Amino acid sequence: xxxxxxxxxxxxxxxRNLLIAFSIITLLFLALDITAKTLRxxxxxxxxxxxxxxxxxxxxxxxxxxxxxxxxxxxxxxxIILLLMISSIFMRVDAKFKAGLLSSTMLFSIxxxxxxxxxxxxxxxxxxxxxxxxxxxxxxxxxIVLISLIWxxxxx
Amino acid sequence: MDCSHFSHLVIQETMNExxxxxxxxxxxxxxxxxLITSILLFGTKIGFSLEDxxxxxxxxxxxxxxxxxxxxxxxxxxxxxxxxxxxIFIVIHLLLFTEYKKFVPYxxxxxxxxxxxxxxxxxxLVANFTLFAVIKWVSxxxxxILFFISIYLIILDIMRNKTLQISKDEF
Numbered sequence: 001x002x003x004x005x006x007x008x009x010x011x012x013x014x015x016r017n018l019l020i021a022f023s024i025i026t027l028l029f030l031a032l033d034i035t036a037k038t039l040r041x042x043x044x045x046x047x048x049x050x051x052x053x054x055x056x057x058x059x060x061x062x063x064x065x066x067x068x069x070x071x072x073x074x075x076x077x078x079x080i081i082l083l084l085m086i087s088s089i090f091m092r093v094d095a096k097f098k099a100g101l102l103s104s105t106m107l108f109s110i111x112x113x114x115x116x117x118x119x120x121x122x123x124x125x126x127x128x129x130x131x132x133x134x135x136x137x138x139x140x141x142x143x144i145v146l147i148s149l150i151w152x153x154x155x156x
Numbered sequence: 157m158d159c160s161h162f163s164h165l166v167i168q169e170t171m172n173e174x175x176x177x178x179x180x181x182x183x184x185x186x187x188x189x190x191l192i193t194s195i196l197l198f199g200t201k202i203g204f205s206l207e208d209x210x211x212x213x214x215x216x217x218x219x220x221x222x223x224x225x226x227x228x229x230x231x232x233x234x235x236x237x238x239x240x241x242x243x244i245f246i247v248i249h250l251l252l253f254t255e256y257k258k259f260v261p262y263x264x265x266x267x268x269x270x271x272x273x274x275x276x277x278x279x280x281l282v283a284n285f286t287l288f289a290v291i292k293w294v295s296x297x298x299x300x301i302l303f304f305i306s307i308y309l310i311i312l313d314i315m316r317n318k319t320l321q322i323s324k325d326e327f
Contacts, residue, residue: 066200069193069197070197076190077239080186080187084183087179099174102179106179110185
């Protein structure tokens, strides 16, 4: 459990390289997650609304409760692991607004998941909120990873 | 004596404390959401009655429900084995830093046993051991209750301002 007890992770070369690799793969994951969701639900708000809520004119069925819950269940688990891992690295970084950036990212993720579920009952407004907060929490997480990467590359 | 260095340390310590509290509170919220989705999934996909559980796994010709295949069960079990173990590890290791660590053995064994019973009872139901519908239902219920208790204890500890142990000892 060296990772949890080291104060400055950069002192250990292996740990530093490991965290750099982890951060790069996390960035890749965040980018691919957005890509996968875009391919699944569409790139514009109207497309996403049609795919989630259904559209009679385009003969699109609304997303079933089971499908929505399965998507949420998996995404929530991945978000928990990802946010916990990046926050434990980010904790060591000397950055301004550290707590603010992380808490807003986590809050956006909570709002995104809740409103995605809410969209099934309350309609279009919740889809918009879910999409906006989904992009915001991904951007926030990417920003945290980038700051951590810069800190890891910096010489002490 | 120049105290600026010490004041910087105090500020750093306070920042870390705020940071840890934020991370833990939001982590607990996300985990609660995950638990809620698992209950809702259980309810919508399987159903809460013993008959629903039995029908879901063993199939029912009258209701046109197909019996679960070994492959289908494995597809559910595999990711859950990894994810449940990871979540139990994270939550229990956080509980070790709280003043409620005396409950950790009970919670840990309870969570592990109930999750194993929950995941394995599906296979035994398919193998026509109808009694395992009860075990599936009870183990799922125990798992959810114990997980809620674990999260509740973490939140309670954050509210009682006891999380400093983590920042002082580890960071």
